[in-house]
Amino acid sequence: MYRLIKALSIVCILLFANFARAQVCTGTFGQPLINQTFGQGNNTDNWYGPLAQYAPGASTSTTFKGPPGSIPTNLTANQSGLVKTPATPGNPYSIYWQPHADHTGDSNGLMLLIDGIATKTVFFEQKMDDLCPNTLLRLSIWVLNTNSAAANAQPPNMILKVIDPNGNLLGNASTGNVTADGMWHQYTLDFSNANNSTVTLQLVNDTPTNSGNDFALDDITVRACGPGIAPFFNLNNTALNMCEGNTNSFTVNANISPEYANPVYQWQENKGTGWVDINGTTTKQATINFINQPAGTYQYRLITAINGNIDKVFCRAVSDPITVTVNPLPVARAENFGPFCNGSTIQLNASGGTTYSWTGPNGFTSAAQSPTIINATKAMGGEYTVQVTANGCTSPASTQVIVSDPLAITTNIQTAAICEGKSIQLAASGGTQYLWQPATGLSDPESPNPVASPIETTVYSVTVTKDGCSGTAQITVSVNKNAMADAGADQKIVNGQKITLNGKVSSDVTYLWTPADYLDDPTKLNPVASPPHDITYTLYATSNLGCSSSSDEVNITVYPKVVIPNTFSPNGDNVNDTWNIPAAASFPNPVVKIMNRYGNLVYQSTGPFKPWDGKMNGKDLPPAVYYYSVYLNEDFQTYTGWLMLVR
Incomplete structure (x- = not known):
C-alpha cells in the first residue's frame, strides 16, 4: 500500500510540473518581485563578501570566499565568491578566464563566481514569501561561461528549479551547455506556485566533471504574470x-x-x-x-x-x-552695449534660452540671439523686448537703448606758450569722461581741466565721451626755453698772452660779459681777453621771451712771464751775486735742479724757490758752465738750459 501511495504521489508531482510548464502568460510578466544583482563594488578591490551583505536573501552551498581584498586569486572546485571580473588579479590561469564585466556592463557591478563540481549540487538558493496563490511566475537568470575559448574546457550546465515548502517540485528547466563565447546568456523558467505562498528558487549544477566547470551568475529575477x-x-x-x-x-x-x-x-x-x-x-x-x-x-x-x-x-x-x-522658466536676460551715438551700430544681446524673439521701436523684430542695428538714429532709442524660450517655456526680458546726439566739444585754448618749468591750466567740456594724451606733464590725464607742465612743446589730444558718443580736440602748448649762459671752462695764461672766452647761450637771448676790463668787446659771445692778473668774468644771458635769466662765471689765472738768467757772478760785490728766477716766487712748490757738466747734482730747491749763491755744501764752486731744470707746475713745461758761473 505504501508503495502505491508513493508511486501515485510521484505521478501527481510530475503531472503538476508538466501542467505548470504548459501554462502560458496571456498578459505580461511585470516588474521584478525579486531582483538579485549581487550588489556594487568599488574602484580598487575585486573580491567581496560576505554574500548576505551584497546579496540579501541569497545563499550558496559552495564554500564562499572573501572578505574584500586581493585574495584568493582564483577558486578551486566547489568554491564561490563575489567579484567584479572572473579574470581575477594574480590568477595563474588568467588566459583561461573571461575578463568580463557584469551582465549590465557596469565595471563595478558584482557577480557570483562559482567553480562547480561533478555532482548535482544546489549552488544557489533564494526563498520567496507572501506570494498570491495560483500565480504564474517567471524565473530568469543570466549565466556567463567564465572559461575562455582557449581553455577548451567542459562547459557548465545547470538546472533551474523551484520547490514548495515540502520539497515538492513546482517546475524545472535545463540551461544546456553554456557556450564559452564571452557573452552572458539568459535562461528562464515559467512556473505556478499553486496554493503555496512560499517557494524556494534553486540553481543546481549539472556538469559531469570538475574540469572547466566555472561560471558566473548575475541579475536573477522573478516576475509575476499579470495583465x-x-x-x-x-x-x-x-x-x-x-x-x-x-x-x-x-x-x-x-x-x-x-x-x-x-x-x-x-x-x-x-x-x-x-x-x-x-x-x-x-x-x-x-x-x-x-x-x-x-x-x-x-x-x-x-x-x-x-x-x-x-x-x-x-x-x-x-x-x-x-x-x-x-x-523651469528660462532665466531671461536682455542687454545692450550702449549708450550709442548717432550713426553707430546698436548691439543687443539675450541669454537664457535656445530661441529668441525680439521686438522694439519702429517695428523692429529679430530672431537672432544678438541682433545688430546699423546707422543708429534717435528714433531707434527706447525699450527692446525679447521672448526667451527653452524647453518650450518662455520668459520675457527687456533693455533700454539710448541713442545720443554727437558731442559738441570745447577747450579753453587752442595754443599757448609757457616758459620752461612753468605750467598752464587746460580745460575741455562737452562730455562726462575725459582722457588726455599724452599723459606726460599732466596733473591728471582723466580730468576735464588738468594742469600741464611739459618740458618741451607738446600737442595734447583730449577724447571726450558722453552717452556712447565720443570726440577729440587738441591743444598745443609751446615751451620757451629759459635763458642759459655757459661761460666755458676756467683757463690759465702767462702774463702778456691773450685768450678767447668760450661763451655759449640758448637761442633768443641777450647777453653781456662783466667786467669789461681787458676784453676787446664785452657784447661779443667770444671776446678776446688779455688780463695782466687773475680775473673772473661773468656771462649774463637774458631771455627775450620773458623767461628766466642765467649767468655763469669763468676764472682766468694769469701766471707771470718766466725769465731764466744764464749768467751770474757770486763775487760779493752785491751785484748779480745770486742766480734768481723772479717768476718762481709765484709758484708754491717749484722744483729747481742744477748739475755740473758731469751730471752731478750741485743744487736743488724744492718748495718756495731759493736763489742759488754758487755754492755746494757751503763751499764756492769754481767758475764753469752748469745745467739747470726748472719745474713750476703742471701747466708749464719743464724748463732746461745752461748757465755760466763767473767770479
Whole structure:
C-alpha cells in the first residue's frame, strides 16, 4: 500500500510540473518581485563578501570566499565568491578566464563566481514569501561561461528549479551547455506556485566533471504574470511637458489586457523620493490635480489587482511609469552695449534660452540671439523686448537703448606758450569722461581741466565721451626755453698772452660779459681777453621771451712771464751775486735742479724757490758752465738750459 501511495504521489508531482510548464502568460510578466544583482563594488578591490551583505536573501552551498581584498586569486572546485571580473588579479590561469564585466556592463557591478563540481549540487538558493496563490511566475537568470575559448574546457550546465515548502517540485528547466563565447546568456523558467505562498528558487549544477566547470551568475529575477498595462495621459500620450507657473491638471488612463476578475485600481506618483499612493485615484481613468507644481520630473503608474489583493506587493500588476516634466522658466536676460551715438551700430544681446524673439521701436523684430542695428538714429532709442524660450517655456526680458546726439566739444585754448618749468591750466567740456594724451606733464590725464607742465612743446589730444558718443580736440602748448649762459671752462695764461672766452647761450637771448676790463668787446659771445692778473668774468644771458635769466662765471689765472738768467757772478760785490728766477716766487712748490757738466747734482730747491749763491755744501764752486731744470707746475713745461758761473 505504501508503495502505491508513493508511486501515485510521484505521478501527481510530475503531472503538476508538466501542467505548470504548459501554462502560458496571456498578459505580461511585470516588474521584478525579486531582483538579485549581487550588489556594487568599488574602484580598487575585486573580491567581496560576505554574500548576505551584497546579496540579501541569497545563499550558496559552495564554500564562499572573501572578505574584500586581493585574495584568493582564483577558486578551486566547489568554491564561490563575489567579484567584479572572473579574470581575477594574480590568477595563474588568467588566459583561461573571461575578463568580463557584469551582465549590465557596469565595471563595478558584482557577480557570483562559482567553480562547480561533478555532482548535482544546489549552488544557489533564494526563498520567496507572501506570494498570491495560483500565480504564474517567471524565473530568469543570466549565466556567463567564465572559461575562455582557449581553455577548451567542459562547459557548465545547470538546472533551474523551484520547490514548495515540502520539497515538492513546482517546475524545472535545463540551461544546456553554456557556450564559452564571452557573452552572458539568459535562461528562464515559467512556473505556478499553486496554493503555496512560499517557494524556494534553486540553481543546481549539472556538469559531469570538475574540469572547466566555472561560471558566473548575475541579475536573477522573478516576475509575476499579470495583465499588460499601458498607461497614458489624456489623448494617449506617454509623456507630458509643462512650464513652471503654468501647470494644469490632466487625466491618466490605461489599456489593460486581460483584466483581472473583479479588478481594483490605484494610481501612484513618484516625485523623486519613491512611489506613494495618490488619494482618491482608484479608478482606471482618473484626474490628477497638478496646479502650481514646481519644476521637476513626476512619474505616474497604475497598480491593479483582484479585489482584496491591492495591498499585497506580490499579488498585483504594476505598469511601467509615464512621466510629466515640468520645465523651469528660462532665466531671461536682455542687454545692450550702449549708450550709442548717432550713426553707430546698436548691439543687443539675450541669454537664457535656445530661441529668441525680439521686438522694439519702429517695428523692429529679430530672431537672432544678438541682433545688430546699423546707422543708429534717435528714433531707434527706447525699450527692446525679447521672448526667451527653452524647453518650450518662455520668459520675457527687456533693455533700454539710448541713442545720443554727437558731442559738441570745447577747450579753453587752442595754443599757448609757457616758459620752461612753468605750467598752464587746460580745460575741455562737452562730455562726462575725459582722457588726455599724452599723459606726460599732466596733473591728471582723466580730468576735464588738468594742469600741464611739459618740458618741451607738446600737442595734447583730449577724447571726450558722453552717452556712447565720443570726440577729440587738441591743444598745443609751446615751451620757451629759459635763458642759459655757459661761460666755458676756467683757463690759465702767462702774463702778456691773450685768450678767447668760450661763451655759449640758448637761442633768443641777450647777453653781456662783466667786467669789461681787458676784453676787446664785452657784447661779443667770444671776446678776446688779455688780463695782466687773475680775473673772473661773468656771462649774463637774458631771455627775450620773458623767461628766466642765467649767468655763469669763468676764472682766468694769469701766471707771470718766466725769465731764466744764464749768467751770474757770486763775487760779493752785491751785484748779480745770486742766480734768481723772479717768476718762481709765484709758484708754491717749484722744483729747481742744477748739475755740473758731469751730471752731478750741485743744487736743488724744492718748495718756495731759493736763489742759488754758487755754492755746494757751503763751499764756492769754481767758475764753469752748469745745467739747470726748472719745474713750476703742471701747466708749464719743464724748463732746461745752461748757465755760466763767473767770479
